[in-house]
Amino acid sequence: MAFNIIVLAKQVPDTRNVGKDAMKADGTVNRAALAAIFNPEDLNALEQALRIKEQFPGTKITMLTMGPGRAADILREGLFRGADDGVLLTDRAFAGADTLATSYALSMAAKKIGSYDIIISGRQAIDGDTAQVGPQIAEKLNIPQITYAEDIEKIENGKVRVKRRLEHGVEIVECPLPAVITVNGSAAPCRPRNAKLLQKYKHAKTITERQVEHIDYIDIYSSRPYLNLTEWSVADVNADPVQCGLSGSPTKVKKIENVVFQAKESKRLTDNDAEIDELMRELIENHTIG
């Protein structure tokens, strides 16, 4: 048995390490000052796919990402870890997409890839923390979903069994394939890059990258077809442009605000006994504590 797996991965600004320079004076985010990284939970998703591939030789993992040209980095990172193929969905018309328009575009790309058994995504992307794209794709493809997955335990008789992490416990569920599975950060971490695969795929490029980089070893792309990363536009995936990008997004950002907190007039103390004694007495007397 072998499966076709699509792993959804997004390139995101590293919002976990936002320094002072990352905020502009007007309170908006200076995206340029933030490193672009592989969305952390999408690495957990990839690891689950790689484990299936180990268990079922012949399984094919296709990385799928939507984003600007530089998001091809994500596809290479996937190949370095054991994925087989990469698709970059990129087009001006995809820009400004909210989760609904994103899920529409990705579901059209999944249809074009075709014959998928499992679509695995991260639970959520750290730039928005919405966790919406996975379930929205499942709905558009009319297949079941299993969210908050921590471990894909087994695949048997056309069914997948998954352990989910709930707020206060765990749940083991089973559903028929094809299905969408979104993977939690508590799942196994992704293995590192593999040195051999790094060598094999370091020149993997999309057509646009090849054109802008004037690569002189261009002939390697005809002799080694696995170095060609697929690049698709709105038209390539037969998507309706109106449902893509800004025009396909029901949610609009009305405004962005800086985060401000009401500063208080505070009473300053040191750790000397008299001051702490005084504080405790005050808090007890005004019934704050005690």
Next chain:
Amino acid sequence: MNNIFVYLEIEEGIVADVSQELLTKGRSLANQLGCKLEAIAAGANLATVEQQVLPYGVDLLHIFNDERLSPYTTLPHTSILVQLFKEEKPQICLMGATIIGRDLGPRVSSALGSGLTADCTSLEIGDHEEKKAGKTYKDLLYQIRPAFGGNIVAWIVNPDHRPQMATVREGVMKKEILDPNYKGEVIDHQVNDYVKEEDYVLTIIDRHIEKSKVNIKNSPIIVSGGYGVGSKENFDLLYKLADVLGAEVGASRAAVDAGFAEHERQVGQTGVTVRPKVYIACGISGQIQHIAGMQESSIIISINNDPNAPINAIADYVITGEIERVIPKMIKHYKGNTK
């Protein structure tokens, strides 16, 4: 028609806190908009749901009672909401930003082509102008949420698509009974008119729900520790202080990540939102994601060896010093003054 709907999360017949909080919010939004508040209960063992929720000012409670709807699975609940919304055309739908709400909300929004905003921290009604299209919209739902890891706050609107959907975390809104004798109507729906047999594709093989032992949300006093506490052993100091004060122990994410405290104790944007009478922040620097979850505490005491820790700006009392020295003294002088 065009009312506000709240999806009720129900475990063993009990409506979740987050759903009750949303009913209170939904009621106030409905008053502002001059529409009705409706609630949806899908599950089994729903006999007391009516008593539980009508007092929040629910005008219409939709019941979908079927053994197979409990525990929650995605597709049957999706089918119920999608069809009910096609019939009822709500203007707003609210659900908890819980594992269930974040599983169900996007599925429903995708089926209806309506916008969904996750993890809102505030919901307001207001007008909106689309300058380019030269259109103005009256009485939209402003869905306000932190974005970019909590570094900014975004105001989101859904001008053209209904329902306007939003999820909200537990503890963000306040629950308040409106009237214990509130008169609302109850409709018992035929589940089979909404759910297809194929919707029951997912089987739950096993389920372990552990009742959470810690309840920091409802504690009037919280002693909260950050990375500056330094170790799990040092956290014992916080437990001792909490013990004498009758408090619960909270933690920052850095402290949780470092293994000093359990995840259930995490306060902040990705943890619990708390508003205790007293919040004692020990060795917490006060990054926005933490402050977002405790800024409404009535009195904030910060203990930090850095006189310029950001949290000090919102604190009522700032004690500059090492927690190892300060906390034992607080215990000593608390005891000294209560005897």
